[in-house]
Amino acid sequence: MDKQELGTFLRSRRERLRPEDVGLPSGSRRRTPGLRREEIAVLAHISTEYYVRLEQGRAPRPSSEVLAGISGALRLTDAESAHLHLLAGTAPIQNGLHSREVRPSILALLERLPGTAAIVTSALFEVLAWNDLAAALMEDFGKVAPEQRNLARKAFLAPPVPDAPPYGISDGAEFRQTVVMQLRTTLARYPTDPAVVGLVDELRESSTEFARLWERHDVEASPVLTKTFRHPVVGDITVDCDSMSLTDRDQHLVLYSAPQGSRDAEALALLNVLGTDSIASAAR
Structure with a gap:
């Protein structure tokens, strides 16, 4: 699990979303881009504290169910969701060297x-x-x-x-x-x-x-x-x-x-x- 890269990736996906993208009112008191952490937590059905710790790189490895909820909340594409699972260590990682030998x-x-x-x-x-x-x-x-x-x-x-x-x-x-x-x-x-x-x-x-x-x-x-x-x-x-x-x-x-x-x-x-x-x- 790459905690720091996972946190950075989650933050980058959260900041690109607009409230109207997920059916929330935009309001006029938003001082930072994107959705708030607590909004993502509610949409993903997890606690705000745990999501904050994920973005800060301090949380333990999330389960596949939690990642699925976060993927939906952040409106991730299939490729982005697969990347999220890789970063969280819930998908196979090839720890060896990439291949240069052609069949x-x-x-x-x-x-x-x-x-x-x-x-x-x-x-x-x-x-x-x-x-x-x-x-x-x-x-x-x-x-x-x-x-x-x-x-x-x-x-x-x-x-x-x-x-x-x-x-x-x-x-x-x-x-x-x-x-x-x-x-x-x-x-x-x-x-x-x-x-x-x-x-x-x-x-x-x-x-x-x-x-x-x-x-x-x-x-x-x-x-x-x-x-x-x-x-x-x-x-x-x-x-x-x-x-x-x-x-x-x-x-x-x-x-x-x-x-x-x-x-x-x-x-x-x-x-x-x-x-x-x-x-x-x-x-x-």
Whole structure:
């Protein structure tokens, strides 16, 4: 049970609620944002004293029934409720290290997708595997150090110009929000993994934008269905974006494809022919 993080998360969810969200009059004497602690306690059918102690990080582990009541009172989404249970220690936590080993069958699959750019990412947004088209579309991952293949670092610490999205993607701001949300969930699952803790600390200390988003305590991201890459050789390419969870390794298989016969599919086909040399030539 992470008492301090649990308390901070509860407070952040309480402060975002308005009285009218839960059927209470707004009134004119509220000096702080959100609902009062006693209001949440009443809605959750628990004592105000116990809820206050939860937010202060001083309470013992709540039961699943208490957490269910608090989730309802705070109007948590399914993802937020699952995160609450993780923080309270009532959901399975993987105390080992996050996996960087990609299944051989997935590696073989990447090579069977010549018209689709495909990568495998870890729970820390590390690019673990890729096919040739992904290298031509994004970058030649094989020529950079492993730590430089981390998409979270690329989004927050290494843009060519301030706030520039990696690979010129059209949803740069949304991607940064997604990174923060997923890293918060990853930290809850792997609280003792030095790589996880180290990356979060690095980003919080080195990026004011990451630190700002981290303090929002959001844990649910909207799915990205399309993405536009600004490629230095073939220009803008809009692709369908599909992410599949590889649950046994806590990894994601990310696929970028385009409708057959479209201009974007033709651009991907051209990149497949040009390969990574096209990026290198454009950079010179």
